[in-house]
Amino acid sequence: MLETDSATPKLGGWRAWGVWLIGVTFVVYYFSFQTGYSIVNARVQEDVGLSIAQVGFIAALYTWVFAICQFLAGPLLDRLGARKVLLPAIVLVTIGIFLFASARNFSMLLLSQVFIALGACSGFVGAGYIGGSWFGWGRFSLMFGFVQFSASLFSAFNQNLLSRALETWPWRELFTSVAGFGVALFIIAFFRLRDPVPVAVAGARGVRPFLHSVARSMAEVGAVPMIWVAAAFGALCFGVMLALGVVWGPKLMMVRGLQPATANLAASLLWLGLAAGCFVTPWISDQMRRRKLPTMAGIAIQLVALALILFAPPIGATFDMFLCFAFGFGNSAHMLAFSSAADVVEPENIGTSAAIVNGIMFIVGGIMISRPGMRIGLGQAEGLTPASTELAQFASRPLLLAILIALLIAMFMRETYPATAAHAEH
Secondary structure: OEEOOOOOOOOOOHHHHHHHHHHHHHHHHHHHHHHHHHHHHHHHHHHHOOOHHHHHHHHHHHHHHHHHHHHHHHHHHHHHOHHHHHHHHHHHHHHHHHHHHHOOOHHHHHHHHHHHHHHHOOHHHHHHHHHHHHHOHHHHHHHHHHHHHHHHHHHHHHHHHHHHHHOOOOHHHHHHHHHHHHHHHHHHHHHHOOOOOOOEEOOOOOHHHHHHHHHHHHHHHHOOHHHHHHHHHHHHHHHHHHHHHHHHHHHHHHHOOOOHHHHHHHHHHHHHHHHHHHHHHHHHHHHHOOOHHHHHHHHHHHHHHHHHHHHOOOOOHHHHHHHHHHHHHHHHHHHHHHHHHHHOOOHHHHHHHHHHHHHHHHHHHHHHHHHHHHHHOOOOOOOOOOOOHHHHHHHHHHHHHHHHHHHHHHHHOOOOOOOOHHHHHO
16 A cells, blocks of 8 residues: 555646656657657668668567566556656666667667667656546546557657657667666756655565565556456457557568558558557546457457558558558557456555556567567568568468457447446546
8 A cells, every 4th residue: 555645635726737747758758769769760771781670679578578677567556656757767877878779789779779768668657657646547448548649649740740850860879868868857857847745655665664564566456367367368458559550560561561650651640540549448438438349449450450550452552541540440449458447456556567567568569569570580681672472471371360359359348337337436
């Protein structure tokens, strides 16, 4: 349990929105770097001398380190609050981006991903935690959806802005400037980022009791079967989204005959569709008082869209852009994994539940990012080209299979929406 001041904080208001905006800006900051990698990786590959397998592994390493550390991020937020966790996180991400901008070899690029992942692991869950603590846990699902909406919306435009910027700026100078933004964000957060009430761990102080309490919280949440069900369908959906949005989306669009600039634009609509879906899907779920039906509908949309991307004959850029948008919109169903997990735990463990779900998502995401490149093979440096449709279909079948399995899980999972209004409001 959390110890707080006896005074009940006033929820909402301009101060709450200000703190929430800092948390979301941090998510947008590191998320834009992550998704921007799909645009810049070709230049990094050429400049540093990487194979296509190494390009995929760089993104996968970030994802795996992020996922492993993610499991601790939620319990830390539950026990320390947003300020004590997110301030060091911003510093780590900023250092990592500086390292990325100055990297001269594969090893240094990997090190930069480790720093970025260590900081970023608490960002998304931290912004969700801020939404619940400052606006009330009954609005956790809605505010968490707004976090993903903001991150995805910016990512959609960020990829296009980055493409334009790279036409005039060397990628190293551009990402040095991005790191400079992190310094400014830290200064603002240092003075403005607060928790609604002070947060402290009950019981004995010290590293060992603290770590014991973290482990106990994770064990309690992990003992709830529905947590793993939610993590499973959410991870399969988001893992495919991450694979397409970070590395493989533009390449698949080029396989379908689009020019590189148009392919990047089409792939960016994955994130725009996700943003649109995250704006409405949690709200629809709350209005329907259902998690299962909206989840199934979203996954079904993904399945149809991805199948058409892989197997439908090319009929023009507009159709491909629509398919990317539709896939992203349907992918917003993965946000209901967080909602379903939050439904079955106590408020003091919501951060932990979100971290477990998010951690599983990124473990699966790392596999999904690397799997197509592994199926292509280390020796095929050119990878996917407009003449390699069959190769692209072969490489991407695991992504389609993952969405199909997610749909089957959603069909057989139980409804988690709280039966009582009191529980719904926590």
